[in-house]
Amino acid sequence: MPLPLLVLCVIWLCSEWWIGRKRAADRSRDAGTLRVLAIVVSSSLFFGIWLARWPAGHFPEPAIPSLLWIGCALMVIGIAVRVWAVRTLAEFFTIDVAIRPDQPLIRNGPYRWLRHPSYTGFLLPLLGLGLGLGSWGSLLILVVPMTIALIRRIRIEERVLADAFPEAYPAYARATKRLIPFLW
Numbered sequence: 001m002p003l004p005l006l007v008l009c010v011i012w013l014c015s016e017w018w019i020g021r022k023r024a025a026d027r028s029r030d031a032g033t034l035r036v037l038a039i040v041v042s043s044s045l046f047f048g049i050w051l052a053r054w055p056a057g058h059f060p061e062p063a064i065p066s067l068l069w070i071g072c073a074l075m076v077i078g079i080a081v082r083v084w085a086v087r088t089l090a091e092f093f094t095i096d097v098a099i100r101p102d103q104p105l106i107r108n109g110p111y112r113w114l115r116h117p118s119y120t121g122f123l124l125p126l127l128g129l130g131l132g133l134g135s136w137g138s139l140l141i142l143v144v145p146m147t148i149a150l151i152r153r154i155r156i157e158e159r160v161l162a163d164a165f166p167e168a169y170p171a172y173a174r175a176t177k178r179l180i181p182f183l184w
Contacts, residue, residue: 001049002068005132008075012125015079019086024098029160033153034095040149044126048142052133064134071132078124085110085118093118097157099164107172113181115158115172119150120179154178 001009027034051057059067086093088109092100110117126146130139161169178184 001052002132004072005068005075005129008072008079008125009129012075012079015083016122019082019093020095022086022094024094024096024100026098027096029097029099029156031097031156033097033149033156036149037146037153040145041126044142044145045129048130048133048135048138051141052135052138054135054137057135057137059134059136067131067134071128071130074128074131075125076128078121078126078128080121081110081124082118082121085121089118097153097160099160103164105161105165105168105172111176113176115176115178116150116154119154123147123150123179150179 058064088111089106092103092106110120114120123143123146126142127139130142133139158169158173162173165172
């Protein structure tokens, strides 16, 4: 693994460790999605990095240096977006699907544009790592299973948010995209 990518992976994993310390008292609404995310991300990282070591399935050799730097940039952007989202929610952020009774519906910071910027910020480093490793297989293994797992979690989280904010959340959902600005 190229050194810039390795350094960014360490920074990303440290930031995820910091974020992972923020747990909710009530974890009953999670529906097991946090456990699924942990299994999927650890498996995807292991197999994605392992697959990059195989010569088959790599991007064309001339593209690899550019993809490394694009991947590094995506990792930095993703880490920054995720930390921004967590800091915007402040004391209301948890890694569990949970709403506190005094919690308002946050619509500032990155939540102006996306309903789930923290998840966007989680996917971007995986996308960046896949590109930086220079392997189609790694890219697919890192991004596809995690996206599927996050979509399941988003559906559960949005039901919880709609229950907690029956008037405000549907209006907010109509005005913002889920994960990708201007698209979805």
